[in-house]
Amino acid sequence: MGRLDLHHYYERDLGPFRNLSDLPAAEAEAVQQRLRERGDVFASQRSPDYLSIRRGLEQRARALFADKGGRPVRERPHYMTLGACPWLLDWYRRGQELTIGLDRFDPAAISFTYGDLFPAMRLAGQRPYWGQVYTLDEIRAVIEEHGLPQEWNADGAGGPERYIEAQIWDDAPLAGHLAMTAQAQV
Template sequence: MNIMLVNYRHPSSRPYRSIMHLPRERAFEIADQLYKSSQCRAHKRFGPDFEFYYAYRLQVEQALYNEFMELGGKPQLKHPFYFVLEYCDAFYENFDHGVCVKLPLNEIDPFDISFTFGDSMAQFESDDRQPVFLVDTLYSYIKNYNQDIRLFLNKIIPKYKCIEAQLWTNKYFPCESRDSNESQ
């Protein structure tokens, strides 16, 4: 199975960045810059309510981290980089039809990545929230759809919009991207 991980970003943003990898004060400065420079839907989270968003995201990421560890994951970072499987029309629109960065899932060590049904932030307090799962569980879900990732995604998209992937390392990124997370 050739499954791609896709990360969406606004055209003005650099790839392989997470505001959560910055010191808190710097994260708030960058959030303000992003909010002021682009009013795409995804950057609205960096607006006046960013303090709430930031605290909530810390809470969600701690829960994701804990669940991943309980499953035997080996995170190298406290805060993941976010991808979706194959595509997510909603995210693509949220980033103003921006740039997609893709990584082949078969090149990712299974202990470096976890998955959730839907956006982990949006699903965190939802009654429909499903637990974090690993690659082997993902493959078993897809197997139930004749090994067809598109059939599987088409089934879950009406309810969850996507399968989110949390990548807990930066080792799959170009070296220059691993050295600095300063520019979002």
């Protein structure tokens, strides 16, 4: 596996690393409802129970990662992809991509799923790499065996795994980017 960076996709006007899971449940649901009503971004298609399912999956991923020796600092992760996935730009009205070197992250504070956390954890057992989170060393072995979904499934015809998701469990390596987001909210 060659050098892979982490990529984050977001709405340009709002800034990076805005996470519904960081909001209180009622506030997150209000934001999600506004997105549904607007109907012009990928997130507008989410089901009414999306946020409760997501919070449960995030708790499970955090626990599985900690069981493997991971040291998550955050209760909920920030999301990135391992390797570029330009398709994700289409999720936003004015999509933006941010690239950060993987070497800037402590391996003990980053987990991975082969595919987006949502289907990867919900469809456990349907594919050998679903239903679990991986450490950096483990995901390298999975890539050696199965390849990068961005390469073999760029159009999504092979299933929901179109990228490897990285769950970032610490704000420290993202501090400068999080400050940009805070300024955009003012």
